[in-house]
Amino acid sequence: MKVIISGGGHGEDTKEQDELFASLLDKSKPLMYIPIAIDKNKHSYSECLKWLKSTFENLGVTKYKLFDMGDLEKSKTVNINDYSGIYIGGGNTPFLLNKLKQTGFWNLLKKAINEDMPVMGGSAGAIILAKSITPAIYYDMNWIELDDLTAMNIIKDWEITCHYTKEEEAKTKKIINENNFEKLVALSDKNGLYVNDKKITLIGNESAWIFDKNGNKKEIKIGDQLKD
Numbered sequence: 001m002k003v004i005i006s007g008g009g010h011g012e013d014t015k016e017q018d019e020l021f022a023s024l025l026d027k028s029k030p031l032m033y034i035p036i037a038i039d040k041n042k043h044s045y046s047e048c049l050k051w052l053k054s055t056f057e058n059l060g061v062t063k064y065k066l067f068d069m070g071d072l073e074k075s076k077t078v079n080i081n082d083y084s085g086i087y088i089g090g091g092n093t094p095f096l097l098n099k100l101k102q103t104g105f106w107n108l109l110k111k112a113i114n115e116d117m118p119v120m121g122g123s124a125g126a127i128i129l130a131k132s133i134t135p136a137i138y139y140d141m142n143w144i145e146l147d148d149l150t151a152m153n154i155i156k157d158w159e160i161t162c163h164y165t166k167e168e169e170a171k172t173k174k175i176i177n178e179n180n181f182e183k184l185v186a187l188s189d190k191n192g193l194y195v196n197d198k199k200i201t202l203i204g205n206e207s208a209w210i211f212d213k214n215g216n217k218k219e220i221k222i223g224d225q226l227k228d
Contacts, residue, residue, distance in 0.1 A: 001113055001114075001116060001154065001195045001196055001197075001198075002024050002116050002117070002118045002119070002195075002196055003113060003118075003119045003120070003121075003129065003154060003194070003195040003196070004017055004020060004021050004118075004119070004120040004121070004192055004193070004194055004195075004203070005120075005121055005126040005129055005130075005155070005160065005187070005192050005193040005194075005195065006120060006121065006122040006123070006125075006126050006162075006187075006192040007122075007123075007126070007162045007163065007164065007187030007188050007189050007190065007191050007192050007204070007208075008090055008122050008123030008126065008162040008163045008187070008189055009122075009188070009189030009190055010051075010055065010122075010189075011055075013189045013190045013204075013205075014055075014122075014189075014190075014192070014204070015205070016203055016204055016205060017120070017192045017203055017204060018055055018056065018059060019059060020194065020203065021056075021085070021087075021118060021120045022056055022059035022060060022061055023059075024085065024118035025061060025084040025085045025118055026084045027060050027061055027062065027063070027084060028063075028084075029063065029082065029083055029084040030063035030064055030065040030082075030083055030084065031052075031056070031061055031063065031064050031065070031083065031084050031085055031086075031087060032065050032067055032083045032084075032085065032086045032087070033048075033049060033052055033064055033065065033066050033067065033086075033087050033089070034067045034072070034086065034087070034088045034089065034105075034125070035048040035049070035052075035066065035068075035089040035091075036067075036068065036069060036072070036091070036095075036096060036099055037088075037089060037090055037091025037092050037093065037095060037096035037124045037125065038089060038090070038091040039091060039092070045066060045068060048066075048089060049064065049066050052064065052087065052089075061084075063084075065083065067105075069099065069103070072099065072100070072103040072104075072105045073103045073104075075103060075104050075105040075107075075108045076104055076108075078108060080108060080111060080112045080115070080117055083117070084118070085117055085118035085119060085120070086109065086112055086117065086118075086119045086120070087119075087120050087121075087122075087125075088119070088120070088121040088122070088124075088125030088126075088128070089122060089123075089124075089125050090122050090123030090124045090125055090126075090162075091123070091124050092124060092140050092141070092143075093123075093124040093127050093128065093133045093136035093137075093140045094133065094136070094137065094140060094142045094143075094144055094146040094149075095143075095144055096124050096125070096128060097128050097133050097146065097149070097151065098144055098146050100128065109152070110152070113152070113154060122162075123162045123163065124136065124140070126160060126162055126187070126192070127151065127160050127161075127162060128151050128152060129151060129152045129153075129154050129155065129160075130151050130152070130153065130155060130158060130159055130160035131150075131151060131153045131155075131157050131158060131159050132149045132150055132151050132153075132159060133149045133151050134149050134159065134175070134179050134181075135159055135160065135161045135172075135175050135184070136161075137149070138171065138174075138175055139163075154195055155185075155193065155195060155200050155226065156200065156226065156227075156228050157182065157183070157228075158183055158184065158185050158200075158226060159181050159183065159184040159185070160184070160185055160186075160187060161175070161184065161185075161186045161187065162187050162189075163187075163188065163189055164186035164187055164188045164208070164209065165188065168186070169217070172184065172186055172211060172215075173211070173215035176211055176213065176215050177215060180213070181211075181213060182212070182213045183210065183211065183212060183213065184210065184211045185208060185209070185210050185211075185220075185226060186208060186209045186210070186211065186217075187208050188204075188206060188208065190204050190205050190206040191203065191204030191205065191206055191207070191208050191222070192204050193226070199225055200225055200226040201223065201224070201225050201226075202220050202221065202222055202223065202224050202225075202226075203222065204222060205222070206222075207219050207220060207221050207222070208220050210226070
């Protein structure tokens with residue numbers, strides 16, 4: 001695997017994560033970008049693509065292919081070898097998970113990950129790679145009333161929250177208690193996880209927090225690995 005799970009920041013906050021992702025890409029091929037989780041009333045897909053380019057063009061990524069709903073629905077005809085990697089943007093997590101599964105793109109994403117294609121997800125795009133998206137329900141409106149919250153689970157049964165700050169501690173403990181979670185990692189805008197060769201390493205520029213089933217928290221520092 002070559003997967004980066006980002007806590008949801010941008011710019012200087014994700015500099016280390018962005019540089020690592022760019023270094024993994026075959027820049028002769030386009031980067032696949034999936035922005036469908038975004039609220040289009042606030043940001044158009046073209047605005048999202050402009051943002052992505054502003055992040056990665058300085059890192060040598062010059063080719064892009066934005067995948068909208070129509071493209072996702074044709075995923076059975078997509079050859080992932082035509083792309084350098086996949087970037088999944090943030091927004092509404094239940095909507096994103098539902099549409100990826102509904103269109104069949106979920107299976108293509110699994111294939112890409114299993115074949116070591118570089119994949120990066122930010123915020124909602126990160127949470128869908130955890131054990132479930134249940135923590136996101138406490139922040140994102142589940143207006144589609146999605147029942148199956150099972151996610152990709154590529155990080156050894158860890159649950160994830162993003163955009164974590166110390167003010168979120170009580171809410172995080174509530175989420176753990178109400179859902180009987182065994183373990184959860186709380187990522188901030190300034191850090192993320194790199195999943196590679198069965199190792200899950202904290203990257204970025206500040207520590208993160210892990211919580212056990214009793215709500216006890218422990219600091220993990222950059223370079224530390226998540227254990228089973």
